[in-house]
Amino acid sequence: MASMDLTRRDVNVLDKIKDPESDPSTNVMLDPSLPRDPHITNTSVYERVIQKEREIILSMQQLELQLAGLRPKTVAEPVQEYKGLLSKLDNFIEEYPNYASLRNNRVQALRRLYGDTILLAGAPTTPHRLIQSPEPAEATRYARIALEDIDMSIALLTPCTVFGAMSPQAAKTLSLAYTQRAAIYHTSAKLMNGHAVQVEESRREARWTKLEFEEAASHDFAFGGRYGNEIAKGLAVSTNPTAKLCGQMVREAMKKEYGPSRRKGLLRILALLLLLAIDPRGRSTQPDHQGKDRVGDLGDDVKMKFLKVGRVAIITHGRYAGKKVVIIQPVDSGNKAHPFGHALVAGIERYPSKITRRMSKTRQEKRNKIKPFVKLVNYNHLMPTRYTLELEGLKGVVSNDTFKEVTQREDAKKTVKKVLEERYTSGKNRWFFTPL
Numbered sequence: 001m002a003s004m005d006l007t008r009r010d011v012n013v014l015d016k017i018k019d020p021e022s023d024p025s026t027n028v029m030l031d032p033s034l035p036r037d038p039h040i041t042n043t044s045v046y047e048r049v050i051q052k053e054r055e056i057i058l059s060m061q062q063l064e065l066q067l068a069g070l071r072p073k074t075v076a077e078p079v080q081e082y083k084g085l086l087s088k089l090d091n092f093i094e095e096y097p098n099y100a101s102l103r104n105n106r107v108q109a110l111r112r113l114y115g116d117t118i119l120l121a122g123a124p125t126t127p128h129r130l131i132q133s134p135e136p137a138e139a140t141r142y143a144r145i146a147l148e149d150i151d152m153s154i155a156l157l158t159p160c161t162v163f164g165a166m167s168p169q170a171a172k173t174l175s176l177a178y179t180q181r182a183a184i185y186h187t188s189a190k191l192m193n194g195h196a197v198q199v200e201e202s203r204r205e206a207r208w209t210k211l212e213f214e215e216a217a218s219h220d221f222a223f224g225g226r227y228g229n230e231i232a233k234g235l236a237v238s239t240n241p242t243a244k245l246c247g248q249m250v251r252e253a254m255k256k257e258y259g260p261s262r263r264k265g266l267l268r269i270l271a272l273l274l275l276l277a278i279d280p281r282g283r284s285t286q287p288d289h290q291g292k293d294r295v296g297d298l299g300d301d302v303k304m305k306f307l308k309v310g311r312v313a314i315i316t317h318g319r320y321a322g323k324k325v326v327i328i329q330p331v332d333s334g335n336k337a338h339p340f341g342h343a344l345v346a347g348i349e350r351y352p353s354k355i356t357r358r359m360s361k362t363r364q365e366k367r368n369k370i371k372p373f374v375k376l377v378n379y380n381h382l383m384p385t386r387y388t389l390e391l392e393g394l395k396g397v398v399s400n401d402t403f404k405e406v407t408q409r410e411d412a413k414k415t416v417k418k419v420l421e422e423r424y425t426s427g428k429n430r431w432f433f434t435p436l
Contacts, residue, residue, distance in 0.1 A: 390429075
């Protein structure tokens with residue numbers, strides 16, 4: 001078969017087909033001239049560190065060959081040998097706590113010992129893990145270490161700004177960190193129905209549901225793919241729970257609308273499919289005077305499972321159609337003023353502009369400015385996404401009482417503006433700050 005050269009535009013189109021939420025404008029900027037690790041810039045020190053790291057990794061590889069039967073066994077207790085190598089990694093990390101690759105390798109060793117089911121109590125045995133029945137306290141301790149190592153690796157290697165450059169080696173390590181955490185979350189979501197989560201109460205994962213594990217796994221797979229892991233990029237699409245939500249909505253609508261008139265039911269299902277699959281803004285639907293879509297009920301009981309505090313959604317009708325918003329306060333049953341399910345949301349009316357290194361600091365600050373809005377939106381006019389946004393800076397600032405006085409609303413918008421601009425300049429939640 002003859003080879004074919006694809007342009008950058010062709011590659012972007014293919015990526016968009018595989019993942020409709022991909023954004024070519026936020027591709028990672030790789031610069032081989034940068035240090036391979038941003039926290040060890042001295043070349044001689046870095047060479048000494050990676051040499052010692054390679055020795056430990058090589059010992060693990062030799063042990064794996066013996067376990068696979070490809071080399072004669074030289075150790076009687078492979079688990080103890082593995083723990084000894086893990087102890088060497090522990091000591092090495094204490095010496096170089098800001099070297100992300102070491103933490104990434106320690107997570108890989110812990111996954112080999114305890115498996116990707118390390119977060120679950122009484123998980124079924126698998127041939128991939130060396131310790132089949134660990135003590136609960138031991139598993140909980142190492143689960144905390146693994147999750148903290150991944151969090152630290154991501155924090156150490158993530159660029160400070162959206163358009164910050166990084167070395168290819170740093171991008172590869174960051175991609176592996178995201179992919180490893182995604183694998184743990186994905187396995188936990190699959191086996192969670194029959195097993196309890198076994199992590200320390202201080203960890204956010206201790207309070208997660210199966211859906212939240214699925215969302216986190218899809219998010220991490222997406223970032224793993226963004227930083228160069230093609231397998232993670234493919235898994236991000238297949239594990240996206242938003243697709244499952246659309247399927248649930250269609251099934252719910254079929255139950256309610258597939259009634260006496262077969263033709264009428266099929267037409268409404270077709271309209272719903274077009275709304276979900278083709279027109280992300282939902283402009284084809286016309287709400288009646290009660291604020292309900294004529295294409296039929298989209299299954300509010302299904303939607304409510306997704307419309308929680310911090311969920312990112314897209315407005316599908318009205319002045320702000322197509323704008324991304326974050327849910328601040330959901331009101332499932334409505335209230336006296338608004339007798340229908342709705343949510344208090346904050347969104348971006350004017351998005352920040354692209355900046356480059358050559359721009360002055362004053363111009364960069366001006367182009368980083370955001371114009372927000374705060375609004376009550378009917379549940380029928382919100383399309384949930386798989387993304388979430390932390391709302392620590394907005395708790396208690398914006399509520400339904402905000403709309404009673406104009407001055408309160410303006411003060412709330414100023415607070416929202418400050419929080420969103422801080423998030424944008426820190427490089428967090430990048431998808432939220434790019435228009436559709």
